[in-house]
Amino acid sequence: LMIENCLLFIILTLNCLSVVIITVICSSSLFAGDSCCNPLSMGSIKKMVEEEVPGIYVLSLMIGKTVVQDTENGFFMDVNEQVSFVCDQLSQDPKLKGGYNAMGFSQGSQFLRAVAQRCPDPPMKNLISVGGQHQGVFGLPRCPGESSHICEWIRKMLNSGAYTDTVQKHLVQAQYWHDPLNDDLYKKHSLFLADINQERVVNETYKKNLMSLNKFVMVKFLQDTMVDPVDSEWFGFYKPGQDKELETLQESAIYTEDRLGLVEMDSAGKLVFLATDGDHLQFTREWFNDNLLPYLR
Numbered sequence: 001l002m003i004e005n006c007l008l009f010i011i012l013t014l015n016c017l018s019v020v021i022i023t024v025i026c027s028s029s030l031f032a033g034d035s036c037c038n039p040l041s042m043g044s045i046k047k048m049v050e051e052e053v054p055g056i057y058v059l060s061l062m063i064g065k066t067v068v069q070d071t072e073n074g075f076f077m078d079v080n081e082q083v084s085f086v087c088d089q090l091s092q093d094p095k096l097k098g099g100y101n102a103m104g105f106s107q108g109s110q111f112l113r114a115v116a117q118r119c120p121d122p123p124m125k126n127l128i129s130v131g132g133q134h135q136g137v138f139g140l141p142r143c144p145g146e147s148s149h150i151c152e153w154i155r156k157m158l159n160s161g162a163y164t165d166t167v168q169k170h171l172v173q174a175q176y177w178h179d180p181l182n183d184d185l186y187k188k189h190s191l192f193l194a195d196i197n198q199e200r201v202v203n204e205t206y207k208k209n210l211m212s213l214n215k216f217v218m219v220k221f222l223q224d225t226m227v228d229p230v231d232s233e234w235f236g237f238y239k240p241g242q243d244k245e246l247e248t249l250q251e252s253a254i255y256t257e258d259r260l261g262l263v264e265m266d267s268a269g270k271l272v273f274l275a276t277d278g279d280h281l282q283f284t285r286e287w288f289n290d291n292l293l294p295y296l297r
Contacts, residue, residue, distance in 0.1 A: 045105075048285060052293055079175045079192045083111060087119035096122040101296050103128040105281060106227075110134055110176060114196045116213060117206040126295045128217040131227065131281050135237035135252070136178030136193045139228035163189035180238040198259035211261035217272040217295055226280040234273055235262075 050056055090096055102124050104112040109132020116124045154173055161167050162177040168191045175192035179185065187199045194200055198207070210216075220233040227233060235249035249255050255262050265271050274291055276283050 048288070049293075049296060052289060053297060077172065078169055079111060079114070079172055083114045083118060086111075086115055090115070090119065090122055093122075099123040099125045101126040101128070103130060103292070103296065104132055105130045107133065107172070107176065110193070110196070113210070114192070117196055117203075117209050120209045120212065124213060126215045126217065127213055128215075128219070128292055128295050129233070130219045130292070131221055131224065131233055132218070133176060133227055133232040134218070134235040135197070135232040135254075136176040137173075137228055137232060138178055138180060138238065138243060165189075178232075178237065180240055180243050183240050197254055199254075202259055207259070207261040211265055211270075213265070213270060215270055215272055215295060216265060217274060217292070219292070220273070220275045221280055221282065222275055222277050224280045 090100075099122055102112045102116070104110070104127075109129035112124075112127060113129070113132075113134065116127055154171065157167055157171055158174055158177050162174045162179065163182075163185050167174045168189060175190065177186075178190070178193060187194050190199075196206065218234050220230065221227075222230075224230040224233070229236070229238060229246060231237060231246050231248070235252070235254075236246055237252065239245045239247045240253075249262065250266070254260060255266075258264070262271065276287055276291075
């Protein structure tokens with residue numbers, strides 16, 4: 001079964017950007033995506049990696065006591081609490097002491113970057129972002145499937161008051177909502193994204209921890225109809241003050257002011273930018289094996 005077919009189910013959950021964590025240890029890798037235990041989505045990727053890397057051991061972490069809670073928390077649990085939960089679980093696992101690789105799918109990518117920046121023990125070696133939104137999103141352009149009614153409600157909340165205290169604390173997608181038309185409001189009230197992107201103050205520990213990665217791999221989907229703007233998958237975004245003209249990571253203040261250490265990482269060849277045709281999270285097993293699997297071994 002090709003992974004692009006398996007990922008049709010992931011799209012039904014991740015187009016509304018739900019998240020849960022799956023950790024892969026020993027050859028040690030860490031995945032974030034939809035419900036941790038769904039055999040048709042993250043479960044299929046877990047199985048595929050196990051088949052391709054004999055002997056790899058997989059540990060699944062649920063954010064909640066049940067799969068239902070796990071999925072709900074991807075919509076409504078404070079991201080900072082989710083990151084703290086994962087950091088605590090990783091620090092208590094003796095099998096991870098030697099370090100691990102990490103792979104995030106969709107919003108799981110920026111959540112795992114927060115783990116890398118905030119929790120250096122155990123050390124993350126490689127971070128692979130598959131369709132992540134590292135400069136956030138400004139729009140939810142498409143939300144088909146069974147969860148469409150939830151996404152319509154989310155869209156209304158984001159449009160009416162993304163930076164109010166209540167919405168920020170209780171709606172996951174608001175915590176990486178990046179409004180370029182109200183940049184000051186975003187920087188002041190964003191509880192998650194503005195913090196990990198160092199847009200208020202520079203936390204040197206965040207910077208040091210991210211720079212300790214061996215590789216930071218970012219995958220962009222060239223036909224993506226879910227992430228707006230798609231350039232966020234390569235850490236790009238709209239130029240400040242408008243929502244039409246885009247700028248690359250290298251043109252952004254995060255890079256030119258080197259708030260995250262990305263300049264040095266780029267110079268050292270630690271930043272890897274990959275692109276593939278296809279909509280959000282659609283790729284073949286062959287492409288995955290050729291382009292991403294080497295960073296998980």
